């Protein structure tokens with residue numbers, strides 16, 4: 541459940557918060573000579589919905605991938621629920637159980653129907669019994685509006701439905717945080733809405749979410765905070781109305797201008 545008090549704080553956006561669910565301190569990531577993340581510091585409150593915006597190549601995906609250790613940071617620290625997950629002894633698998641991720645590509649197993657796609661990690665990773673995993677899979681598929689599609693195979697589902705199966709698969713692991721990396725970017729326009737509605741429901745249910753998206757309407761309506769990244773740093777952040785209506789940085793203004801012309 542969201543902690544209403546911490547969400548209602550009047551501290552300036554970006555200021556350190558008490559007991560953040562995620563604390564990122566001076567995060568750096570380089571690929572060879574290329575510095576992709578150049579000192580990201582960010583506290584995320586429990587129940588907060590943070591939308592990350594920025595031009596292509598600004599490091600948004602790299603940031604999310606560092607958070608669940610799909611990428612190895614080259615510097616800095618990430619503390620997740622009090623545990624330093626950048627420490628050498630950190631258990632990457634345990635971290636990923638608590639941090640669900642949804643990508644642009646759904647990556648469902650084509651030979652498994654929806655319910656078995658959602659069951660797989662539950663039985664393999666969490667060692668749930670098949671019966672428990674199935675019950676939870678059906679619950680989660682119902683939650684994303686696919687209660688009537690549980691025995692459909694991926695190629696019998698629309699892109700939007702497949703993405704909702706991918707979300708149900710992540711939710712079945714009972715994550716404490718959900719990361720979304722352009723979850724709707726591969727979808728035909730008419731299918732985007734169903735996925736955004738599921739994400740909106742999740743947000744209203746109190747899930748902590750970090751969302752990379754180009755859906756400005758979603759950012760405006762759902763985000764507690766919008767972060768604008770460029771060149772591997774956070775250029776600006778604030779409440780959505782603040783960032784959209786009164787962007788402080790020239791780079792943010794230019795980016796929003798371009799996005800709105802599309």
Ligand SMILES: Nc1ncnc2c1ncn2[C@@H]1O[C@H](COP(=O)(O)OP(=O)(O)OP(=O)(O)O)[C@@H](O)[C@H]1O
Pocket residue numbers: 571574576594595596597598599600601602603
């Ligand atoms: N595995 C890799 N090896 C080398 N360079 C990489 C690698 N992954 C990402 N990069 C580089 O890091 C930079 C940031 O990439 P990233 O994917 O994080 O950007 P992004 O903000 O998510 O962009 P987009 O909006 O296009 O998805 C890019 O210049 C990219 O070429």
Ligand SMILES: [Mg+2]
Pocket residue numbers: 600601602721
């Ligand atoms: Mg990306």
